[in-house]
Amino acid sequence: MAITTEGIRENKTFLDEEVAELSGLETNLNKTNTVSTKMVDILNSFDTRLASLETSVLPIHKSTQSLTRLAGNMDQTVAALEAILSYFDLAAQEEAIVVRPLTEHDLHSYLQSIGRIREYLRTMSLVKLKAGERVVQQLKRSLNVAAGQLNELFRKLLTQNSPPLDLKVVTSSDRKDIPPFPANTAQAFITISKSLAEIDLDPNATPTGYLKSYCEIRANTMIKSLAPLYQSSNVELKGVYEKDTSPFIPYTTSLLKLCRNEADLADTLLDPKLLSLAFMGSIMPPIEQWVETGRIITRRIRKTYTSEVGVLFDVIEALESNMNTFESVFGLARRQKENDALELLKTFKATAMRTFIDFLADVRxxxxxxxxxxxxxxxxxxxxxxxxxxxxxxxxxxxxxxxxxxxxxxxxxxxxxxxxxxxxxxxxxxxxxxxxxxxxxxxxxxxxxxxxxxxxxxxxxxxxxxxxxxxxxxxxxxxxxxxxxxxxxxxxxxxxxxxxxxxxxxxxxxxxxxxxxxxxxxxxxxxCVEHLMDVTYLQDGGVQHVLNSNQRQMVKDKFKNFNHDFDELWKTQKQYSIPDVDLRTMVLKDVHQVLIPMYDKFLTKYASSNGSGTTMEFTKNVQKYVRYDVSMVKDMVSQFFTNS
Structure with missing residues (x-):
């Protein structure tokens, strides 16, 4: 019982302590609530005051920001103006550089000046200032002067490195015989051509100054290199043409060789987009000269084809064998539809056809x-x-x-x-x-x-x-x-x-x-043969050895007529000619075989001086009628038709 009361008393004491603690906590909570309420009131007051402050400060802040930006813009404007104003001086400085005579040794510094001018020009072109227009025009003038200087240097260097080739080099079969451009000079050409292409403010424009110079100089080099072949091809043939000797044949092969060399050179020195233009411009003048030479040859052969017809066939063969090369050349020049060589080949074939027709017509x-x-x-x-x-x-x-x-x-x-x-x-x-x-x-x-x-x-x-x-x-x-x-x-x-x-x-x-x-x-x-025909005179059953007057007169007439007819033949035909020995021998063969033996026999019978006693005397004055002995007649007959 005592234990129970003690336990109750302890629990009561514990409860009292807890209640007291709770009362303290409640008192503290109330105090805290009071403080919180006061803090809220204070914060609300701050919020109101801050809102009022914001309302007062915000316009000032915005004004401050505007003033800050304005100050920054003014600084940038001043800096830009200072930069633009500096271009007025820089334009004059660069102009002084580009107007000076340009040499190959000054090229690097000269190109740097051009780069600066281009940069200034791009900048000034964006400036919408009236005063800046003068600077823009000055910079453009400087670029034009620079382009002219570069063109002149390009032309000068190209002229110096484009001498006419020796004829042996032109006609050789190996393109490696053509001397190449020095490496440093080639690089200078590449640099100049690239710079000239960049100078033009229009990226789609085609630079014409140095391209024109390139075409003129290289075309002139080809023409001068081919000049000996061109001249010899235009010389009229003296005598009869011999197969494969027409100078137009090496003229053709040499032209193709130089054209292929020009393609390689243009590919090395110039921008790819200019390759076809430069190649066409450099090869077309010599090709046109070559074509005109071919046409001159065809016109000449129309008049002299009997001696020069071989030229036609040799040239046709040469053109046909080189036609693939011509097609590739004209392909590089973008002239596939204008193959001048093919047209010239057609002209030569048409001329050949015409010569056959004309020749037969001439013979008829x-x-x-x-x-x-x-x-x-x-x-x-x-x-x-x-x-x-x-x-x-x-x-x-x-x-x-x-x-x-x-x-x-x-x-x-x-x-x-x-x-x-x-x-x-x-x-x-x-x-x-x-x-x-x-x-x-x-x-x-x-x-x-x-x-x-x-x-x-x-x-x-x-x-x-x-x-x-x-x-x-x-x-x-x-x-x-x-x-x-x-x-x-x-x-x-x-x-x-x-x-x-x-x-x-x-x-x-x-x-x-x-x-x-x-x-x-x-x-x-x-x-003549009939005059030498004779009969045997018979008397009393024997051969007559003494002629009567009528018979003697007949023999006289035979000699006389033979002499006359033989003299007439000799007189007229000694001026005739049989140049061919075989024909002359054939024609005179029958004369020798018939006339000489008959004359020998006739002369022996009537005018022999051999003392044989068989001669039939027909006159006391034999020399009057016997003008020729056998050897004379033989020699004279042999001399017929030798008037060559």
Whole structure:
């Protein structure tokens, strides 16, 4: 019980302490609330006062910020104005630099000055000040002066490093023989061209000053380097052209070589966007000169094709073999649609076609002024020699001749106005596999030649002997030329020449007429031979050795008539000519075989002085009638037709 009361008393005491503590806490809480209320009131008062302060200070703050910005702007403006005002002085300073004479050694500092001027100009162009316009104009003038100075230096350096090349270098097959630009000079060109491109304020503009200089100088260098070939190509041919000797051929290959070199040079020295312009500008003047030379050659050959026809074929071959190179050259110059070389090739081929047509027309033209003159000695006519020589020259270019004739159309050379699509003959190929156009063309030429020669032989008015001799000389010349010119006989008769029929083309055209002309010429000696024909006089069943008066007179007349006719033949025909020894031997062979033996026999019978006692005396004055002995007649006959 005691324990319980004690426990209760302790609990009560504990509770009292807790209650007292709670009362203290409550008292403190009340005090805190009072303080908090006062603090809130104070803070509310501060907020009100701060709001009032903000209302009072904010306009002042804003004004202060505006004044600060205004001060900063004024400082920047002053600095900008000071910088702009400095450009007025700097423009004058840079102008003094760029107007001084420029040398290669001053290039670096000069380009630095140009860079500063460009920078000043960009800055001043943005300034909208009236006074700044004067500076802008001054800076632009300085840039123009600088561009002019750079152009002049570019031109000067390029001129110094663009001497004409030696002819050996131009015509050599290796482009490495062309001396390159020195490395430092090449770098100077690159720097100058780049600077000139940057000077122009319009980035889309094409700089024309130094580009024009470049084109003019390099084109002039090419023209001067090619001048010897250009001049020799324009010289008229003296004599007969020899295959592969036309100076226009090395002119063509050398031109291409220099063009390729110009492409490399422009690629090295100039901006890529200017490459095609510079390349075209530098190569077109020499190419135009080359083209004009080719046209001059074609015009000249139209007049002298019989001697210069080989030039046409050599040049055509050279152009065709180099056409790919020409196409690449014109491609670099962006002239794919204007291939001057291709046009020139067409001109040469058209000229070649025209020469075939004109030549056949000339041979057929019996009133051709060029061939009106007739040889007084009956020798080969100029038309015959020209015709066969022309055919010989064509044989050196058989594939090319076939190609050109096929362009005309087989047979269209007889009527060119019909066009290549209307051929007179089908283009059949012979056993050799080649077209027969060349065979047909040569056949037409020979037929026309023989017909013209026959007509011309009738112009001889003095007698048939000269006309016959004229035909002999010309027919034999044709025959010999055809048989001695390699490939000509095969071309005329086809590949089976060894098995020709008797009525082959060559036989029909001139060989049978040749034999007939020889026979006709022998008739000129017929009267002389007839005077030497004799009879054996018989008397009382034996040979008569003494002539009566009538018989003696007959012998006298025979000698007299022989002397007269022989003298006439000698008088007229000693002026005639058979230049070919083989033909002269053939013509005089029958005369020697018939006339000399008959004269020897006749002379022995009537005027022998050998003392044999067999001579039949016909006169006391033998020397009056016997003018020639046998050896004299033989020698005189041998001297016929040697008036060459």
């Amino acid at each position: 033209n019996q009133n051709n002024p060029k061939y009106q003159a007739m040889p007084l000695d009956g020798t080969v006519h100029q038309m015959t020699s020209d015709t066969l020589n022309y055919m010989k020259r064509l044989m050196n270019y058989q594939p090319m001749v076939e190609s050109i004739l096929n362009l005309i159309g087989d047979g269209n050379w007889n009527s060119p106005e019909a066009g290549a699509s209307q051929n007179r003959r089908p283009q059949a190929a012979g056993r050799s596999g080649r077209s027969s156009a060349m065979q047909h063309y040569f056949a037409d030429v020979l037929e026309a030649l023989v017909q013209n020669i026959d007509v011309k032989s009738k112009f001889y008015k003095k007698g048939q002997s000269l006309a016959q001799l004229f035909l002999l000389n010309n027919y034999f010349y044709i025959s010999k030329s055809v048989r001695t010119t390699p490939g000509l006989l095969e071309t005329l008769n086809g590949p089976d020449t060894a098995h020709l029929a008797p009525n082959s083309l060559t036989s029909a055209v001139y060989e049978r007429p040749l034999k007939q002309s020889v026979d006709l010429y022998q008739d000129n000696w017929k009267t």
